[in-house]
Structures are given as C-alpha cells and as structure tokens.
Amino acid sequence: MTQPNKFDALIIGGGIAGEESALNLANMDYKVIIVEKDLSIGGKMIHLSKVFPTLDCGACITTPKVSETARHPNISIYTNSEIQDIEKLGENNFTATLLEKPRYVTEDCTGCQICEEKCPVIVEDQYQWNLVGRKAVYVPFSIANPRIAAIDIENCSLCGLCEKVCPANAIDFSQEEKRSNINVNSVIIATGYNLFDPLKIPRYGFGKFKNVVTAMQMERQLVPTRPYNNVLRPKDGKMPDNIAYVLCTGSRDETVGNPICSQVCCMYSIKQAQLLLGALPMADVTIYYLHIRAFGKGFCEFFQQAKGMDVEFIKGKVGLIKEKENGNLILRYEDIQKGKVLEAEHDLVVLSTGILPNTDYSSMFKNINIEQDDFSYVHQVDELCCPAKTSIDGVFVAGTSSGPMDIPDSILSAGAASSETAGYLKGGIR
Amino acid sequence: MMSIIIINSRIDNSMAQINPDFAIELKKFGALDFNACYNCGNCTAVCSLSDEDNSFPRKMIRLSVLGLEGDIDSSVDPWLCYYCGECSETCPQQADPGELMMTLRRYLTSKYDWTGLATKLYTSKLWEFGSIFLLALIILLLFVFFHGPMTTELTVDGGVKLNTFAPWKEIEIGDWIMAGLLSFFLISNIINMYYKIIVKRKDVKIPIKLYFTEIWKLVLHFATQLQFSKCDTELSGKKYSINAYWIIHWLLMSSYVLMFAMIVVFLGWFQTDIIYNWWHPQRFLGYYATAGLTIGVVYFYIVRVYKKSEKSRHSHITDWTFLVLLFLTTVTGILVHIFRINGLPYATYYMYVIHLMVMFPMLMIEVPFSKWSHLAYRPFAVYFNNVLMAASKRINKKTEY
Numbered sequence: 001m002t003q004p005n006k007f008d009a010l011i012i013g014g015g016i017a018g019e020e021s022a023l024n025l026a027n028m029d030y031k032v033i034i035v036e037k038d039l040s041i042g043g044k045m046i047h048l049s050k051v052f053p054t055l056d057c058g059a060c061i062t063t064p065k066v067s068e069t070a071r072h073p074n075i076s077i078y079t080n081s082e083i084q085d086i087e088k089l090g091e092n093n094f095t096a097t098l099l100e101k102p103r104y105v106t107e108d109c110t111g112c113q114i115c116e117e118k119c120p121v122i123v124e125d126q127y128q129w130n131l132v133g134r135k136a137v138y139v140p141f142s143i144a145n146p147r148i149a150a151i152d153i154e155n156c157s158l159c160g161l162c163e164k165v166c167p168a169n170a171i172d173f174s175q176e177e178k179r180s181n182i183n184v185n186s187v188i189i190a191t192g193y194n195l196f197d198p199l200k201i202p203r204y205g206f207g208k209f210k211n212v213v214t215a216m217q218m219e220r221q222l223v224p225t226r227p228y229n230n231v232l233r234p235k236d237g238k239m240p241d242n243i244a245y246v247l248c249t250g251s252r253d254e255t256v257g258n259p260i261c262s263q264v265c266c267m268y269s270i271k272q273a274q275l276l277l278g279a280l281p282m283a284d285v286t287i288y289y290l291h292i293r294a295f296g297k298g299f300c301e302f303f304q305q306a307k308g309m310d311v312e313f314i315k316g317k318v319g320l321i322k323e324k325e326n327g328n329l330i331l332r333y334e335d336i337q338k339g340k341v342l343e344a345e346h347d348l349v350v351l352s353t354g355i356l357p358n359t360d361y362s363s364m365f366k367n368i369n370i371e372q373d374d375f376s377y378v379h380q381v382d383e384l385c386c387p388a389k390t391s392i393d394g395v396f397v398a399g400t401s402s403g404p405m406d407i408p409d410s411i412l413s414a415g416a417a418s419s420e421t422a423g424y425l426k427g428g429i430r
Numbered sequence: 431m432m433s434i435i436i437i438n439s440r441i442d443n444s445m446a447q448i449n450p451d452f453a454i455e456l457k458k459f460g461a462l463d464f465n466a467c468y469n470c471g472n473c474t475a476v477c478s479l480s481d482e483d484n485s486f487p488r489k490m491i492r493l494s495v496l497g498l499e500g501d502i503d504s505s506v507d508p509w510l511c512y513y514c515g516e517c518s519e520t521c522p523q524q525a526d527p528g529e530l531m532m533t534l535r536r537y538l539t540s541k542y543d544w545t546g547l548a549t550k551l552y553t554s555k556l557w558e559f560g561s562i563f564l565l566a567l568i569i570l571l572l573f574v575f576f577h578g579p580m581t582t583e584l585t586v587d588g589g590v591k592l593n594t595f596a597p598w599k600e601i602e603i604g605d606w607i608m609a610g611l612l613s614f615f616l617i618s619n620i621i622n623m624y625y626k627i628i629v630k631r632k633d634v635k636i637p638i639k640l641y642f643t644e645i646w647k648l649v650l651h652f653a654t655q656l657q658f659s660k661c662d663t664e665l666s667g668k669k670y671s672i673n674a675y676w677i678i679h680w681l682l683m684s685s686y687v688l689m690f691a692m693i694v695v696f697l698g699w700f701q702t703d704i705i706y707n708w709w710h711p712q713r714f715l716g717y718y719a720t721a722g723l724t725i726g727v728v729y730f731y732i733v734r735v736y737k738k739s740e741k742s743r744h745s746h747i748t749d750w751t752f753l754v755l756l757f758l759t760t761v762t763g764i765l766v767h768i769f770r771i772n773g774l775p776y777a778t779y780y781m782y783v784i785h786l787m788v789m790f791p792m793l794m795i796e797v798p799f800s801k802w803s804h805l806a807y808r809p810f811a812v813y814f815n816n817v818l819m820a821a822s823k824r825i826n827k828k829t830e831y
Contacts, residue, residue, distance in 0.1 A: 203476065203520070203665060248470070253522035290470045317522070319475020320665060332664065334471030334488055341474045341485040 004076070007033040009421055010096055010184040012083050012361065015043020016062060016407060017399025017414040018190035019069045024418035026074035030425065033076045033182065034069070035083050035098060037360075040144035042066050043192055047127065047141075047216075049223040051407055052271040053302035059143055059223070066145045079146065084179070085366045091394060092185040092425065096364075102175035104137075104151035109170040111139055111147040115162035123155045125227075129217045131234065132227040137162045137171075142225050186394045186421050189361045189370075189378055190414065193400040196250030196258065196353040203320040204249065204351060210235035211327050212349045215245075215268060222275045231279050233348045235327040240348035243276060244331055245269045245287040246318045251354030252290065260375055262354035263404040266293045269352045270303055273311040286312040286346070288333055296406065321349060355404040368392055377403045388417035396421050452497025458553040459540070460746040461533035466525040467491045473517035473527040478664040479657060483819055484510055487517055487527040490534055503541050503626045506818075508534040509804075509811030514661030515740025529744050536746065539803050542619040542626070548799040552748060558795075562755070565791035573783045576600075582775045587705040590770045590778040598701040608793065609694045615798030620810055627814050636821040644820060648813035652805075655680055657812070675739070678729045683805065685722025688715060705771050716767070723760040727753055752801045755792035762788055 009025050011018045014036030022032045034041065045051075046066065048058035069075055084097040121136035128134075128141075136156040139149050151162070151171070163171040198206035198214060206212045211233045221231045233240045247269060251262040266289065273285040292313065294303040307313065316333040323329055329349050334341045357376040364370075371379035371391035378397040382389045388396040398417035399410040453465060467488070474480050474488045486507040493501050511531040518528035540548040550557040578595045585591055628636065650656065658676040663669060692700040692715065699712065706713050731753050733742040762785035769778040796802035 248522070252468075254524045255520055255522060259522075290468065315471075317470035317472040317475065319472050319477075319520070322667065332475045334474035334485055336469055336471050336488075339485055339489055340482050341471075341477070341480050342482065 004031070005180065005182045007031045007076070007182065007184045008425055009033070009186045009188060010035065010083070010086075010094070010182070011188045011190055011398075012364070013043070013190035013192055013399075013401070014038070014041030014069075014077065014079070015190060015192045015399065015410075016045045016065070017192070017401075017410045017417075018043070018188070019065050020411050020414035021188050021190060021398045021418040021421070022069055022075050023065070023072065024415060025421060026072045028422055029074065030422070031074055031076075033078065033184065035081050036077065036079045037082050039080050039103070039140045039150050040146065041069065041077060041079060042143075042145060045407060046143060047220065047223070049219055050271060050275060052267045053296070053298040055271070055274070063143055063145075066143075070145050077146075080150065083364055086187060086364050087367045088365075088392065088394065092427075094184045094187060094394065096182050096184060096187075098180050098182050100178040100180075102153075102177060103148070104153060104171065104173055104175050105149045106170045106172050106175075107146070107148065108168045109148040109166075110168050111149065112167065113139055113149070114165050114167065115149060115171065118161045118165050120159060120161065121155055121157050123152065128220050128227045129214065131217055131220060186396070186424055188388075188396045188398050188417050188421055189390070189401045190398040190417070191358045191361050191401050193355045193404065194358050196256070196262075196356050198249055198351045198353055200256050201249065204246065204318070204349075205321045205323060205329070206351060209321065209323040209327075209329060209349075211240075211323075211329060211347065212321060212351060215265070215272065215350050215352045218272055218276075218350045219268075222272065222279065231276065233327070238327075238347065239280060241280065241283045242346045243273075243283060243285050243348045243350060244318075244329075244344070244346040245273065245285070245350050245352055246321075246331075247287065247289045247352045248317060249351040249353045250356070258354060258356060258375070260404070261293060263293070264406050265352040265354055267296070267299055267302065267406065269350070270294075270306045270311070272350070274306055274309060277309050277311070284310075284312065286314060286344070288314050288316055288318050288331070290315070290317055296408070355400065358401070361401065365392065365395075370395065373403075375403075377401065386416075386420055387413065388420040394424055396424075447498075449497030449499065452494065452499060456494055456533060456537060459533045459536040460744065461494070461530050462526040462744070464491050464494055464525050464527070464530045466523040467495065467527070468523055470522060473521055476516045476520050476664060477511075478514060478516070478660050478662060479510060479512060484815065486511060487531050491525065491527055491530055494530060494534070500630075502534065503538070504630050505534075505538075506627055506811045506815045507531075508538055509808050510657065510815065511535075512658050512661060513741035515743075516662070516665065518740050518743075526744075528740060532741075532744070532746075535804065535807075536748070536801075538623075539800065539807065542623045542803075542807070543615075543799055544618065544622050545615070545799075551795060551799050552746075555747060558748065558751060561795060562751070562791040565794055566787040569787045569790050570783065572604075573786075577779075577783075580775065580779055584773045584775070585703050585705075588771075588773045589703055589705045590773055590775045591703050592766075592770055592778055592782065593701065593703050595779045596701075596782060598697050601701065602697045605694050605697055608790065612793060612797050616803065616806055619798060619803065620806055623807060623810065624814065627811075628818065631818070634818055634821050634825065636817055637824070640817050640820050644813060644816045647816045648809050651812045652809040655683065655808075674729075675733075675741075678726055681722045682726025682730075685719040685726065686805075689719040689723065692716070692719070703770075720760055720764055720767075723756065724764075727757045727760060731757070748800055752792075752796055755788060755796070758788045759785065759792055 008030035009032045011022050011034045014034045018034055022034050026032050045058055045062045051058045080103050081100045084099050086094055086096045088094050115137045116135045119135035119137045122133040124130040125132050125134035137149055137151045198204055247265055250256050250258055269287055276285055292303055294300045315336040318331050318333045320332050321329050328345050328347045331344050359376050373379040378390055378401045380387055380402050381391050390397050396417045398414040471488050474485050480486050484507055490507055508531050513528050513532055515528050518526045521527055536552055540552050581591055581594050659670040662671045734745045737743045762781055766781045766785050769781055
C-alpha cells in the first residue's frame with residue numbers, strides 16, 4: 001500500500017487545537033495530515049478530569065472529537081512521529097520531512113493488553129504523571145487513540161515474552177525509524193505547551209517532599225481512570241484532609257524566566273478544589289493566591305461558588321515549604337490582608353504549575369525563519385485581524401502555541417486557524 | 431483587599447495621605463525598581479529575620495510606594511533587616527526588596543539627623559567630598575601652624591620621637607573635642623530616633639520598667655550582632671548559620687571599637703615613643719585591631735567589587751567612600767607605626783598628618799551622619815523594638831483577662 005504524500009494542510013500536534021483545525025478543514029474537503037509526537041492524539045486535554053467553569057467531563061468532550069478525527073476519511077494521523085524540517089518552496093508549496101519512530105507493535109494490535117500482563121519490566125507511568133508504574137510494553141492509557149500498545153525500547157529488557165504471548169502477532173522488534181518527504185500546501189502549528197517543572201523552585205520541596213504534588217498529578221487523582229481509585233497522598237497513602245494550593249508556581253515569576261500569567265491556573269485550582277470537596281467531603285482546601293484571575297465567561301461565578309463551598313482563599317505567595325516528620329508540610333507565607341508572616345500546616349500541597357511555551361516548532365523551519373514573541377511563543381503578526389497568521393505566509397498557529405489559553409480559547413483559536421488556512425488555500429490571504 | 435490599599439497610619443488616626451512623589455526622593459538614596467512590587471509577600475515569607483511581630487520587607491515596600499513618610503520614619507523594621515538577600519534573589523517581580531531596605535536605612539539615617547547634614551551628604555556628591563576635603567584641610571592647617579619640633583633625633587630604642595612632633599596630650603584634647611562632637615550628634619540623633627519610633631506611637635504605652643528589663647538586648651546585639659547569624663536559617667532549617675560575612679563583620683566591628691577606645695580614651699598609653707616587645711598589649715592589641723580592620727575592609731571591598739552576594743550587588747557612592755576612608759586610615763596608621771619603629775622621622779611625621787587628615791573626616795562624617803551610624807542605630811532599634819513588643823504583649827494580656 002502506498003501512502004499518499006500530498007496534503008492540503010499539515011497540522012503539527014494532535015491536541016485539542018490540532019484536532020479542531022483538522023476537523024474544520026477536513027469537513028471542507030481538504031486533505032489533512034496530523035503529525036503527533038506522542039503515542040496517542042488527544043494532547044493534554046484527554047488527561048483532564050473536568051473542565052472549568054462548567055464542570056463537564058473533559059474526556060467526554062474530547063474523546064468524541066478524538067474518534068471523529070481518527071475516523072475522518074480526509075484526515076491522516078501519524079502518531080509517535082515528528083516533523084523534522086519544513087521548507088517553503090513557494091506559495092501553497094511546502095515540503096516536510098516526516099519521521100515515523102518505531103512503535104515495535106504493528107497496527108494488528110487489538111489492545112488486549114495480554115503482553116502488558118506478562119511484561120516483567122515496571123517503570124514510572126508518564127501518563128499518570130509518575131504516580132504509579134506501567135510496563136515496558138503498554139497501551140498508553142485506556143482512552144488512547146489509536147489504542148495500540150507500544151514498546152518503551154529504552155526500558156525494555158528484550159526478553160521477548162510479549163512476542164510469544166501476543167495473540168495477534170503484532171509485536172515486531174524489527175521496526176526502524178522511517179523518514180519520508182511529504183508535500184503540503186499549508187501548515188498549522190498546534191504544538192501546545194509544556195508544564196513548568198517545579199524542581200526549578202527548590203524551596204517548594206517538590207521531588208524532595210513526597211506530599212508536594214503538581215496540579216496535573218492531582219488532576220489524575222480526580223479522573224474516573226485514576227491510579228489509586230481515591231484521592232490519597234503519595235507518601236503514606238493517607239486520605240488528605242487539609243489540602244493547600246500554591247498558585248503562580250512558575251508563572252508571573254521573573255526568577256524562573258516566565259514573567260507572564262498562565263491564564264488557567266487560578267481556574268483549574270478552583271475547579272480541583274470543588275472536585276476535592278466532592279471527593280473528600282470532610283477535607284479543607286486552602287488556595288494561596290496572588291490575584292484571582294477569573295476573567296472568562298462564567299469564571300467569576302465559578303470562583304464565588306468555590307467560596308460558597310467554603311474553599312479558603314488566602315492572599316499571599318507561599319515563600320517556602322518545610323516538611324514535618326509525619327509527612328505534613330509547613331507553608332510559610334505573608335497573609336497580605338493581615339500584613340503578617342504566618343505558617344500553616346497542610347497534609348498535602350498541590351503546586352499549581354504554570355504553562356511554558358513548547359518551542360519545538362522553532363527548529364523545524366529550514367529556509368525561512370518563524371518569528372517568536374518575547375516569551376518564545378509563535379509570534380502572531382496580526383493578532384487583532386488575523387490571529388492565526390504567523391511571520392510565514394501559509395503557516396498558521398492554533399491554540400497554546402501562540403500563548404497561554406484555556407480550552408474554549410484554544411478551540412476558538414483553532415477555528416480561526418482553520419478558516420484562515422482555508423482562505424490561504426483558496427488563494428485569499430497573501 | 432482594602433487593607434493593602436488604605437493603611438491607617440499608626441502615627442495618627444486620620445486617613446493617611448499618599449505621596450507618589452516620595453519614590454523620586456527615595457531613589458536619591460539608592461532604591462531600585464520597588465514600584466514593580468505586586469504585593470505577593472514572597473519576600474516576607476522567605477525572610478529568615480521577619481516574624482509575626484515584625485513582618486518585612488513587603489510592608490516597607492508598600493509604605494514606600496504609597497509614600498507614607500510618617501509610617502516609614504516610625505518604623506524599626508529596616509534596622510532589623512540584615513540584607514541576607516534571599517528576598518531579592520527570589521522576588522518574582524525583581525523589585526529588589528533587600529536593596530529597598532538598605533535604601534530605607536540610609537533614608538532613616540538622614541531622618542534621625544536633625545541637622546539635615548546627613549541628607550546633604552547622602553544625596554550630594556559635592557557635599558560628601560567637599561566636607562571630607564574641608565575637614566582634612568582643617569587638620570592640615572592645624573599641623574602647619576601648631577606642630578611641635580620636627581626632630582631627627584631618635585629615642586634610645588631607635589624609634590622616632592613622635593610625641594615631640596605631636597604631643598599626645600595636645601592630640602588628646604583634640605580627641606576629646608571630636609569625641610564630644612561625635613557623641614553629641616550621635617546621641618541627639620538616637621534621641622530623635624527614640625522620639626520617632628516610640629514617643630510618636632500613640633497606640634502603645636510603655637511602662638518605665640521595661641526600659642531596664644530589655645536593656646541587655648542592646649548590649650547583646652551590639653556585642654554579637656546575633657541577627658546576622660540568622661540569615662538563611664529559614665531555607666536551610668538551621669537555627670544559626672555561621673557565615674564568613676558575620677564573622678568578618680564582627681572582626682571589623684570589634685577591631686574598630688578597640689581602636690577607637692585606644693585612640694580616644696588611652697591615647698597616652700597607645701601613642702608612645704617606647705618600642706615595646708611585640709607581645710606587649712600596646713603592640714599586640716594594635717596589631718589585632720589593624721589586622722581586623724584590614725581583613726574586614728579588604729573583604730567587603732572584594733565582595734562589593736565582584737558583587738559576590740545579593741547584599742553586595744548594589745553599592746551606593748557612600749558605601750565606597752566609607753570603605754575607602756577606612757582603608758586609607760588603616761594603611762596610613764600601619765605606615766606610621768612602621769616608620770616610627772624603624773626610625774624614619776620625616777616619613778613618620780608626614781604620614782601621621784596624613785593619617786589624621788583621613789581619620790578625622792572619616793569619623794566626623796561617617797559616625798553621626800552616614801554609614802557608620804548603624805553601629806548605634808541597629809542595636810538601639812532591636813532594643814526599642816523589644817521594649818515595644820514587651821509593652822504591647824502586656825496590653826494584650828490585660829485585655830485577655
């Protein structure tokens with residue numbers, strides 16, 4: 001079977017923004033290729049429990065979109081693949097090198113997970129944000145798409161057990177990296193964002209104190225497919241009853257090189273606080289904030305709702321965290337309302353980590369430079385009139401590649417990117 | 431949220447008047463971009479020296495941004511800060527709270543000084559250097575007209591007869607006049623400080639007894655500078671941290687105090703023509719003091735030049751003046767000693783005059799009006815603060831019952 005190598009649009013990144021733009025273009029009868037570096041499409045959103053401010057189930061919104069994308073006849077999806085370089089030959093004429101990395105499992109895999117049972121190697125599960133372990137051969141996560149196993153070759157012991165037990169004979173250790181050239185008429189950058197690594201703020205003790213977790217780790221504890229089937233603190237498995245949120249961890253902070261607001265941390269923390277009060281009705285939740293930024297539609301009401309549910313809001317940035325012998329944590333902060341430095345004890349601390357740009361896109365363009373803004377996001381050259389337009393004609397940007405934003409804004413941005421791309425393909429925008 | 435916007439002044443009960451132009455005045459004393467502060471309180475939370483009773487530095491930044499001069503003048507907090515630097519290192523807005531506290535100490539030094547000279551010396555280079563040269567000129571003229579015979583005859587030990595050129599009895603009269611002036615200015619400034627910090631506070635009434643029960647804090651903090659050793663303790667989790675900065679600062683302080691006492695109180699014993707053996711206290715103590723001063727000055731000079739730590743990253747012109755004057759005083763003092771015991775009369779006499787020409791302006795300017803004054807203001811601030819704390823705790827106890 002020969003694969004087509006000519007498409008109307010190349011979409012880099014299969015998160016919610018990439019899927020939305022792909023679907024919009026595919027529905028207009030354009031041929032679209034999505035290149036996703038991860039093992040499954042769905043991006044970050046597919047891992048979330050609920051979305052703010054409506055408290056709708058995140059997976060329930062995103063999975064229909066994921067399967068629609070996967071099944072669309074006009075969309076080709078390459079997971080576990082990367083775009084290595086893009087050259088612009090002229091208007092409506094780009095070539096790109098597509099790198100398909102080996103998965104060591106063919107598409108015959110039925111996702112039965114028998115190999116997973118037999119595999120003797122256990123490593124940290126990156127899709128559960130290292131809260132639990134997984135095997136070296138594994139289906140990434142239960143709602144992954146494609147739901148095909150993959151072998152983590154770096155950790156694999158090459159014992160061959162999986163190969164023996166696979167009923168579909170889908171294990172293939174002979175796979176190799178594959179490079180191919182594709183020709184596209186336009187490009188959409190939807191590479192998304194990275195989360196801030198709290199190891200960069202050692203005074204918060206993340207990595208050293210087990211009961212200091214990131215908000216993404218808490219998010220995983222709140223989803224239906226959660227690792228412990230309950231909310232537990234990692235050090236001793238105790239159900240926490242006094243949880244603290246530390247806002248602006250790695251956002252609005254010059255010392256870590258990210259002076260801008262991540263736009264979502266206030267709201268996702270408020271959301272998690274409400275969910276925690278549902279999961280642990282006896283727990284106290286305290287949110288330490290600098291300023292609550294509840295600017296979107298329904299956000300302020302959502303914030304008031306959390307207050308009404310007795311989530312405590314304390315204005316003051318947490319300066320440092322100390323650990324007690326029993327695993328509880330002491331937070332030192334200045335209560336700005338009182339003007340006094342105080343210490344508070346919590347049994348679980350959640351760091352509301354911010355959003356950082358994913359700069360993978362910057363090295364892809366070979367013969368033409370893509371401009372970055374001051375904070376290394378894709379520069380929007382005409383932010384007010386054509387928000388998806390970049391410094392290269394025919395290359396557009398969707399979602400958090402252009403700056404921190406929440407899910408509704410990402411979808412709006414993807415809509416803008418797809419319509420501007422359609423206009424370009426028709427010969428409109430020059 | 432209102433509490434951070436409107437602060438009821440401690441001085442009087444009327445609503446405080448904000449003064450945005452205050453920043454312009456404060457910047458003359460060295461402050462950086464403190465207006466960048468977004469009031470997160472990170473600086474206060476990481477500070478090892480701030481506690482529930484004295485939460486700083488954010489509050490001082492707030493007062494400076496609003497320009498509430500009355501509250502700043504009555505505040506002890508700047509003196510409780512030892513510029514460990516963690517606040518500035520971790521400030522998310524890079525508003526440099528540590529440098530603001532340093533600036534406020536300069537500002538308060540100028541406010542305690544009722545003569546207004548300190549303000550001039552801090553804010554005008556012309557005044558700073560003009561007065562140094564004027565005072566040096568006075569010393570020079572005094573020597574030109576009143577010096578004793580410049581004999582080349584040596585003592586039996588082979589030393590220079592310095593006391594013939596500059597008899598210690600006459601120099602001591604000068605010393606006492608200088609000490610009187612220094613004490614007068616410094617003590618009156620401390621009284622002014624006391625007035626601003628305690629008398630103007632209407633909300634706390636202080637029983638006389640407390641002034642006596644808390645006085646040991648004044649002695650303790652003057653002698654040990656214990657607060658310095660508490661830097662970094664919040665982050666490291668230790669009770670005290672023995673750091674080079676503290677040790678060298680203490681060495682410098684003790685050497686200075688020792689030297690000052692030998693020069694002003696025991697000049698007859700110290701400025702002698704006899705050459706003792708090196709273990710004699712006159713030489714031994716003198717060596718200790720000069721070594722302490724040299725090590726201290728060179729160390730602080732190096733950290734300031736290479737900006738080794740947060741606290742030495744920013745230097746005001748007066749910081750350099752102070753270090754340079756202290757260094758020159760030490761070096762010329764050492765040279766006088768070397769020339770004297772080696773029997774070089776003219777070199778000894780000229781160096782002696784230069785020594786006094788540097789030392790006199792250094793003491794007259796730095797002790798009551800500039801950086802040196804912190805040797806009095808810091809322990810007194812700790813003392814006043816403890817008195818205030820003890821008094822307000824008594825009030826709280828009374829209201830509890």
